[in-house]
Amino acid sequence: MLSTAQTLDKQDSLAGLRQQFLLPQNTVYLDGNSLGPLPVAAKERAVEVVNQQWGQDLITSWNQHAWIDLPQQCGELIAPVIGAAPGQVICCDSISVNLFKVLSGALKMQQGRQKVVTTKDNFPTDIYVIEGLKQQLGAASCELVLSDESDIEAQLDESVAMLLLTQVNFRSGRLLDMQRITEAAHARGILVIWDLAHSAGALPVKLDECKADFAVGCTYKYLNGGPGAPAFIYVAHRHQTAFKQPLSGWMGHAAPFSFDSDYAPVQGVKQNLSGTPAVIAMSVLEAALSIWSQVDMLQVRQKSLAMGEFFLECLKACELDKELVCVSPDSALERGSQLAFQHEQAYAICQAWIDAGVIADFRAPDLLRIGFTPLYVSFEELWIAVNKLKLIIENKDYLSEAYQSLQTVT
Numbered sequence: 001m002l003s004t005a006q007t008l009d010k011q012d013s014l015a016g017l018r019q020q021f022l023l024p025q026n027t028v029y030l031d032g033n034s035l036g037p038l039p040v041a042a043k044e045r046a047v048e049v050v051n052q053q054w055g056q057d058l059i060t061s062w063n064q065h066a067w068i069d070l071p072q073q074c075g076e077l078i079a080p081v082i083g084a085a086p087g088q089v090i091c092c093d094s095i096s097v098n099l100f101k102v103l104s105g106a107l108k109m110q111q112g113r114q115k116v117v118t119t120k121d122n123f124p125t126d127i128y129v130i131e132g133l134k135q136q137l138g139a140a141s142c143e144l145v146l147s148d149e150s151d152i153e154a155q156l157d158e159s160v161a162m163l164l165l166t167q168v169n170f171r172s173g174r175l176l177d178m179q180r181i182t183e184a185a186h187a188r189g190i191l192v193i194w195d196l197a198h199s200a201g202a203l204p205v206k207l208d209e210c211k212a213d214f215a216v217g218c219t220y221k222y223l224n225g226g227p228g229a230p231a232f233i234y235v236a237h238r239h240q241t242a243f244k245q246p247l248s249g250w251m252g253h254a255a256p257f258s259f260d261s262d263y264a265p266v267q268g269v270k271q272n273l274s275g276t277p278a279v280i281a282m283s284v285l286e287a288a289l290s291i292w293s294q295v296d297m298l299q300v301r302q303k304s305l306a307m308g309e310f311f312l313e314c315l316k317a318c319e320l321d322k323e324l325v326c327v328s329p330d331s332a333l334e335r336g337s338q339l340a341f342q343h344e345q346a347y348a349i350c351q352a353w354i355d356a357g358v359i360a361d362f363r364a365p366d367l368l369r370i371g372f373t374p375l376y377v378s379f380e381e382l383w384i385a386v387n388k389l390k391l392i393i394e395n396k397d398y399l400s401e402a403y404q405s406l407q408t409v410t
């Protein structure tokens with residue numbers, strides 16, 4: 001397997017990109033689906049924005065260093081990665097807040113319909129936001145319908161206002177068919193919101209081509225924007241006149257610096273801004289996003305698929321495929337860029353693996369989750385990681401007391 005890994009690494013056209021990231025020595029990082037590592041450009045920008053722009057240029061930086069344009073600038077850098085033409089993506093807030101804005105605004109466009117369909121095993125915040133909006137508006141205006149992932153299309157009828165789906169399931173990694181589902185929803189007059197948390201930067205996303213209505217996503221996972229980096233929101237051009245988000249704030253005003261007491265929303269996706277952008281975080285994000293103009297998402301997808309398949313082969317070669325039960329779809333084409341395995345000791349195994357220099361993560365109640373990030377992980381590292389895992393499982397290292405108690409963040 002080692003020589004296969006080395007051959008794959010030699011043929012890897014993305015291999016050169018790794019030098020644009022600062023990764024610790026002797027660490028195999030398989031958790032870029034939770035927190036992307038630090039890009040060199042992002043670190044340099046952090047120093048520049050703090051020392052020079054904030055420290056020396058002070059408030060003049062809003063104009064001099066175009067701080068005021070960062071939300072749009074970052075949005076335009078994300079747009080091509082998710083298949084969006086210019087003028088439809090803006091960077092702001094978190095996914096949770098953006099979901100609230102987009103769901104509230106879109107529901108208003110669907111007068112006479114109140115159902116919001118999502119999946120039972122969607123990322124909890126997506127479900128919480130619908131529940132919160134239901135509390136706010138009352139059940140007559142917003143009704144939550146939870147569907148099995150396999151049964152989504154059966155839920156779609158003329159009583160449904162909105163369909164809110166995460167394109168890649170955060171646990172299993174199952175990839176939904178954006179094109180087919182969006183089309184089925186539109187045929188019944190339903191608007192669709194796609195959560196791209198585990199797809200933006202992980203695989204080619206085609207929002208415009210699929211005629212998606214709205215989308216949200218975060219930038220700290222596959223987009224490497226840094227911990228808590230601002231999220232993004234996509235509103236298709238055709239909805240930008242009718243759609244009004246409810247958190248009307250001065251940054252979404254047509255003329256914020258006229259300090260007019262009457263709210264007049266700016267035209268376009270910019271109306272999704274509410275308050276002052278997090279300039280330091282967004283500057284760092286802007287620098288991190290520069291890498292995407294150098295990569296072809298088809299190549300990223302190709303390597304990601306190959307990494308997933310190679311990882312499974314390594315598990316087999318190490319006879320771990322019985323011990324760790326794969327809960328991700330069998331077919332690579334039905335997966336995002338991750339694999340998840342069930343084991344009753346998943347948490348302790350993950351902790352022991354981290355101690356051995358391999359970082360993956362655990363998702364309650366019993367999943368070991370492994371993210372494949374083609375920009376900076378090699379095939380040889382996958383082989384090293386699986387060998388370490390083999391030792392941990394063979395020696396039952398995970399039973400050690402130190403690995404058994406859950407930390408606050410898992």
Ligand SMILES: *Cc1c(COP(=O)(O)O)cnc(C)c1O
Binds near residue numbers: 094096195218
């Ligand atoms: C990571 C993730 C989020 C995170 O939401 P924030 O509000 O940005 O913290 C939301 N939805 C999904 C599907 C995720 O995977």
